[in-house]
Amino acid sequence: MSALLDEATRIARQFDYPAAEVRRGVAEYIRQMNEGLTKEHTTLSQIPTFVTSVPNGTEKGLYLAVDLGGTNFRVCSIDLHGDTTFSLTQSKIMIPRETMSAGSAKELFLFLARQIESFLRIHHNEHFEAHIRRRNEKNGNCEEDLFDLGFTFSFPVRQLGINKGTLIRWTKGFDIPDAVGQDVCALLQSAIDELELPVRVAALVNDTVGTLMARSYTSPGETGTFLGAIFGTGTNGAYVEKLDRITKMQTIEHSEYDKTTGEMIINAEWGSFDNHLSVLPNTVYDQQLDADSINPGVQMFEKRVSGMFLGEILRLVMLDMHRNESLGFLKTSASSDVSVPKTSSLYRQWGIDTSLLSLVEADKTEGLEEIKAALKDHLKIERPSIADCKAIQTVVHAIGKRAARLGAVALSAVLIATNRLDKGDLVDIGVDGSLVEYYPNFEGYVREAFREVPEVGDAGDKRIRIGISKDGSGVGAALIALVASKEDARMKAQ
Ligand code: GLC
Numbered sequence: 450m451s452a453l454l455d456e457a458t459r460i461a462r463q464f465d466y467p468a469a470e471v472r473r474g475v476a477e478y479i480r481q482m483n484e485g486l487t488k489e490h491t492t493l494s495q496i497p498t499f500v501t502s503v504p505n506g507t508e509k510g511l512y513l514a515v516d517l518g519g520t521n522f523r524v525c526s527i528d529l530h531g532d533t534t535f536s537l538t539q540s541k542i543m544i545p546r547e548t549m550s551a552g553s554a555k556e557l558f559l560f561l562a563r564q565i566e567s568f569l570r571i572h573h574n575e576h577f578e579a580h581i582r583r584r585n586e587k588n589g590n591c592e593e594d595l596f597d598l599g600f601t602f603s604f605p606v607r608q609l610g611i612n613k614g615t616l617i618r619w620t621k622g623f624d625i626p627d628a629v630g631q632d633v634c635a636l637l638q639s640a641i642d643e644l645e646l647p648v649r650v651a652a653l654v655n656d657t658v659g660t661l662m663a664r665s666y667t668s669p670g671e672t673g674t675f676l677g678a679i680f681g682t683g684t685n686g687a688y689v690e691k692l693d694r695i696t697k698m699q700t701i702e703h704s705e706y707d708k709t710t711g712e713m714i715i716n717a718e719w720g721s722f723d724n725h726l727s728v729l730p731n732t733v734y735d736q737q738l739d740a741d742s743i744n745p746g747v748q749m750f751e752k753r754v755s756g757m758f759l760g761e762i763l764r765l766v767m768l769d770m771h772r773n774e775s776l777g778f779l780k781t782s783a784s785s786d787v788s789v790p791k792t793s794s795l796y797r798q799w800g801i802d803t804s805l806l807s808l809v810e811a812d813k814t815e816g817l818e819e820i821k822a823a824l825k826d827h828l829k830i831e832r833p834s835i836a837d838c839k840a841i842q843t844v845v846h847a848i849g850k851r852a853a854r855l856g857a858v859a860l861s862a863v864l865i866a867t868n869r870l871d872k873g874d875l876v877d878i879g880v881d882g883s884l885v886e887y888y889p890n891f892e893g894y895v896r897e898a899f900r901e902v903p904e905v906g907d908a909g910d911k912r913i914r915i916g917i918s919k920d921g922s923g924v925g926a927a928l929i930a931l932v933a934s935k936e937d938a939r940m941k942a943q
Contacts, residue, residue, distance in 0.1 A: 453776045457840035460766055461847035463732045466854045468901035470730070474855070475902055477728045478862035482717070487696050489607075492725065494718035497695055498658050498687065499611045499706045501713050503665040503673040504928050506533035512927035513596045513648060515565060515637075518603025518621070518656055519682050520544070522561065524568040525920075526596075527927035533667050535924055538572050540564070546622065550743070554628035554636055562640035565598075565648060580647035597651040597934045599926025601659050602633050603683065605718045610704035611933045614653045620720060620748050621683045621757055622799070651937070652929040655716045656881070657687035659925025664879025664918035666928055674877045675869055677921065680856055680891065681882025683720055683748075684755040688863050690715040707936065719859045720751030729753060730851065734765045741798060750859070754852045756803035756884050764801045766844050771795075779830060779837050793829045802827065807887040809845040817842070852884070853894030860895065861902045861909075870909045879918035886917060 478493075485495030509531035516523040525539035542564065548557070569577045573596075580594050604623065606614035612634045619625065628636070638650045661677025668674070678686040692698070692711050706713075723729045724747055738761050739745050739752055752758045770778040771789065779789050794800030805827045812819040817838035824830040824838075833841075860878070863869075869876050885891050892915055899910045918925075 451836050453770070453778055453836050453840050454843070456770060456773070456776055457843040460770070461843045463734075464730070464844075464847035464851045466730055466851045468898075470728070471854055471858055471898050471901055472903075474723075474728050474858035475862045475865065475904075478719075478722060478858055479866045481722060482862060482866055485717075486690070486694055486715075489697060489701065493722050494605055494617070494716070495695075496606065496608055496655075496716040496718060497698060497701075497703075498608055498655065498714045498716050499703070500658060500662070500929055500932065501692075501707045501710045502932070503689065503714075504662055505673065506666050507531050508666060508928055508931055510927075510931055511596075512930045513565070513598040514601060514654075514923045514926035514930070515561060515598065516601040516603075516656070516922040516926070517544075517561065518601065518922075522564060523923065524564050525923040526568075526572060527924055529666070529924075529927060529931070535666075535927075537920055537923055539923060540568050540571070549622050550624040552625065554625055554631060555640070557625055557628070558636045558640040559643065561637060562644050562646065565641065566644050566646055569596075569646065569648075577647060581645075584645075584647075595647050595649045597930040598648050599652045599654050599659075599928075599930035599933075600634060600637055600650050601654045601656050601922040601926045603656040603679075603685070603922070605721070606633065606653065606655070608653065608716075609702060611706070611929070611936065612650055612652050613704065618744070618747065620744070620751070622743070624743050652926065652933040654922070654926045654929050655685070655687060656922045656925075657685045658714050658716055658929070659923070660879045660881045660918045660921030661687050661689075661714060662925035662928040663921040663923075664877065664916060666924060667918070668877070668916060672874055672877070674879050675867075676860070676863060676876075676878045677918065677925075678856075678860065678878065678880045678885075679882045680755065680852075680880065680884040682755060682757045684751050684856065684882070684884075685716070685718055685720050686859055686863065687714050687716045688867065689713075690867065705940065717859070717863070720748045720755070722750035722859060724749045729855075734762050734769075737765055738762055750855065754855050756882070757799070759806055759848055759852055759884075760801035760803050761799055762848050763806060763841075763845060764795060764798075766848075767795060767841065770840065778840060779833060788831050788833065790829050795828045795830070800828075803883055804887065806845050806849055807883075807889065809842050810849055811889045812838075812842065849888055849891070850894050853888075853891050854898040856891075857895045857898035857902075861899055861905045864909070864913070865902075865904045870905060870912060873912070875912055875914050878913060878915045879921065880915055881918050881921045
């Protein structure tokens with residue numbers, strides 16, 4: 450074997466995450482998870498969402514949803530048909546990196562409100578104009594025909610009610626300091642009011658909760674969906690918890706909610722599992738990524754699992770190998786010229802997108818032609834050798850597999866701690882995000898790890914049904930807006 454492949458294999462081995470470590474991770478996750486249910490300010494936030502039931506597919510109505518928290522900002526309207534189907538109209542725009550970290554909260558939320566305005570003008574203009582006419586007739590006082598909107602805001606929020614919650618911290622590269630501590634629903638509502646839009650922010654929704662709700666609406670089983678998880682730009686999960694296990698509810702300030710179901714969806718914010726690194730693997734690349742990030746020491750699980758960070762881990766490994774002259778990595782063999790141009794995003798922090806990892810892992814061609822094409826498209830790297838491509842594939846495989854196995858730690862811990870596998874029924878999990886959707890065999894690696902956890906094992910693995918829940922953040926937000934508006938009407942009637 451060449452020195453280069455030897456080195457790639459040596460580095461890949463640092464990303465091994467063996468069965469014993471998976472089991473140790475699960476035990477610690479359960480401990481941190483239970484701790485998060487008893488008090489605030491724990492590493493796993495375990496945020497009560499005030500959503501106390503999951504849909505059964507019969508819900509009906511037209512709702513608006515907006516989604517901030519991934520790569521794109523989306524505005525959509527969702528028509529729930531009441532028969533497990535829906536139609537969805539949406540517009541999305543990519544959020545420029547500058548917008549994520551510059552300006553003030555007010556600027557950000559006005560920008561969002563403007564997108565809602567142009568969406569309404571394009572897709573619901575009649576409704577919009579009719580509302581304006583009625584408002585003018587009634588001298589500005591018009592509660593009629595407001596659209597109920599579900600606000601999918603996928604960051605850690607201290608939730609105080611179904612449409613009330615203060616931002617705990619930004620994640621995934623966002624950094625607008627004056628928003629921290631503010632009620633994000635109120636911020637959005639005041640921007641909407643400033644533009645005089647016929648919209649009421651009815652619900653605050655994390656994307657994982659939306660995913661869970663959407664999955665439960667579209668594929669209702671006898672028991673509904675139990676868990677929603679995102680493996681995309683970020684990673685996180687939400688699940689159905691028994692109310693009497695959420696003992697911290699007694700100590701936190703909150704508005705009224707329906708207690709009759711005895712359950713509530715918890716947003717785990719598992720991106721922050723084990724921030725103090727008691728069990729998480731920690732290679733030199735993980736350490737470097739964290740040190741150079743805008744939020745060192747937090748989201749430590751997410752930094753090893755989700756799309757935004759896997760590309761960066763790969764980039765750090767590739768740079769390391771490239772700088773090691775003796776390996777000849779990414780140098781054209783004939784002239785030994787550097788084949789990575791200065792303008793390549795290999796030299797730029799966050800310069801590698803997860804889609805590159807998916808392409809690299811997927812390439813089964815003999816000449817690794819797809820990897821070559823991807824290196825050219827993504828990184829302007831010309832004429833890499835076969836050994837270069839193999840080295841990259843070896844490393845990618847290790848980084849991706851470790852991510853999936855870590856994902857299995859969180860999933861199995863939640864299943865075990867809630868005794869969900871004891872009943873012998875199918876347990877339904879809805880997932881979304883670029884990694885689980887496009888990274889080859891991501892679910893397969895997750896399941897391999899499930900079987901290595903004795904409390905899950907072969908039998909448990911067979912009872913776990915995992916399904917992609919497309920558009921979760923839109924449909925799910927609509928479903929929660931529906932629950933919220935019914936609850937609102939019920940309270941007003943009392
Ligand atoms: C980050 C956010 C979390 C979200 C996840 C997936 O971890 O903090 O709220 O659910 O990304 O988008």
